[in-house]
Amino acid sequence: xxxxxxxxxxxxxxxxxxxxxxxxxxxxxxxxxxxxxxxxxxxxxxxxxxxxxxxxxxxxxxxxxxxxxxxxxxxxxxxxxxxxxxxxxxxxxxxxxxxxxxxxxxxxxxxxxxxxxxxxxxxxxxxxxxxxxxxxxxxxxxxxxxxxxxxxxxxxxxxxxxxxxxxxxxxxxxxxxxxxxxxxxxxxxxxxxxxxxxxxxxxxxxxxxxxxxxxxxxxxxxxxxxxxxxxxxxxxxxxxxxxxxxxxxxxxxxxxxxxxxxxxxxxxxxxxxxxxxxxxxxxxxxxxxxxxxxxxxxxxxxxxxxxxxxxxxxxxx
Numbered sequence: 001x002x003x004x005x006x007x008x009x010x011x012x013x014x015x016x017x018x019x020x021x022x023x024x025x026x027x028x029x030x031x032x033x034x035x036x037x038x039x040x041x042x043x044x045x046x047x048x049x050x051x052x053x054x055x056x057x058x059x060x061x062x063x064x065x066x067x068x069x070x071x072x073x074x075x076x077x078x079x080x081x082x083x084x085x086x087x088x089x090x091x092x093x094x095x096x097x098x099x100x101x102x103x104x105x106x107x108x109x110x111x112x113x114x115x116x117x118x119x120x121x122x123x124x125x126x127x128x129x130x131x132x133x134x135x136x137x138x139x140x141x142x143x144x145x146x147x148x149x150x151x152x153x154x155x156x157x158x159x160x161x162x163x164x165x166x167x168x169x170x171x172x173x174x175x176x177x178x179x180x181x182x183x184x185x186x187x188x189x190x191x192x193x194x195x196x197x198x199x200x201x202x203x204x205x206x207x208x209x210x211x212x213x214x215x216x217x218x219x220x221x222x223x224x225x226x227x228x229x230x231x232x233x234x235x236x237x238x239x240x241x242x243x244x245x246x247x248x249x250x251x252x253x254x255x256x257x258x259x260x261x262x263x264x265x266x267x268x269x270x271x272x273x274x275x276x277x278x279x280x281x282x283x284x285x286x287x288x289x290x291x292x293x294x295x296x297x298x299x300x301x302x303x304x305x306x307x308x309x310x311x312x313x314x315x316x317x
Contacts, residue, residue: 002026003224004071005052006104007078008047009037012118012169014178016217017074021046023221030067030077035313039177054100055079064107073114073224076104079146082182083122084317086143091168097146102153105164108285109157115164116223117154119147121209121235123168124272130240132275133233140269155232157261163232165223169216170209170237170274174293175300181314185210185246185290190309192250197258204261206271209237212288222284231278238271238286249291253298305314 003020007013007030018029018039027047031037032054040049050067057064079097080086086093087256101117108115124131125138139145154164173185181190188198219236223229247259276286301309 001072001224002028002070004030004068004074005082005208006030006074006076007118009033009035009040009178010077010081010177011176011180011217012172012213012216013077014039014204015174015176015213016077016220017047018043019221020224023225025224027034028071028243035178048074054104055095055168055248058100061107064104065111065232068107068111068113071111071113073116074104074108075116075118075220075224077118078100078134079118080143082316083141083143084182086141086146088317090142093142093146095151096145096287098149098153100102101150101294105154105157108164109162112162114224114269115154115162116220117150117164117166119151119166119168119233120144121168121170121237121274122270123148123151124274126269126271127273128271129153130273130275133231133235133237133278158232163229165229166236167216167219167223167235168274170211170235172211172213172216173290173297174213175296175305176213178186179245179314180304180316181309184243184293186297188246188250189294190256190301192254192296192309193301196254196256198247198250199260199262200243201262202264202268204247205242206268207216207240207242207273208270209235209240209274210246210290211237212293213284215286215288219279219284219286226282230282234279234282235274235276236279236286237276237291238288239273246290246294249294252291253295
């Protein structure tokens, strides 16, 4: 297949694109290039890289049609990603994460192109029960709101002839050629390796569904190649853990580690667990635990695989 990956030079995309190439797919990457495009260079000629902003493409339909021409599938990852980044400019977040997504999906539907959308389990907000895909969403941040609005637009476009796939990803972690240290497991890895200390905001009792970036990439490959998915939306995660549980995993890796709790003037109300029963019934299983991914990250840092890991380059905001 010829697959367009928007945001293909980002944290997830940089892990996904080589997997697609390894399976014989032709890949076209569309990315604004905020964090560089050079690390995709070794994948040429199997990968065509286009530097472009989704907002501009939304206002240039002809250019958009040229980019999606001859594509069999679009994997849409591009977004203003994570809560702090999205809150910096909610209008930009709305334009990129919602409006550009809608325009791209409309183009895909008109051309009969398969469309897979990268959403987030953060759409659930705050809930004590383990959540399934049909449960109500309650987004608490600009980022989560933008994902809910994009999901709703996709659902309204779906019909008997064209049905998008929505993957609600858990909180990602693990090594990527385009590294990020603004994700909780990765942050803990950095400060455990560099300072023998990690900090938890609040009591750490809030739950998150965690997902290794490699497992997430494998899920997108799986659904790109799956002929007839049974559902429109899937939770994608490996395990639900409290933040204090994650801290305890790091203590097992590094017995010298100190865990410090910090008071939060504005409490983080995000607290949710998800069920992945639907995903497993569809035939996909995740593989990488937080414990394994934490060791992978700590070793990558201490071995120098990630240069200057405390650089702001590794933080989206």
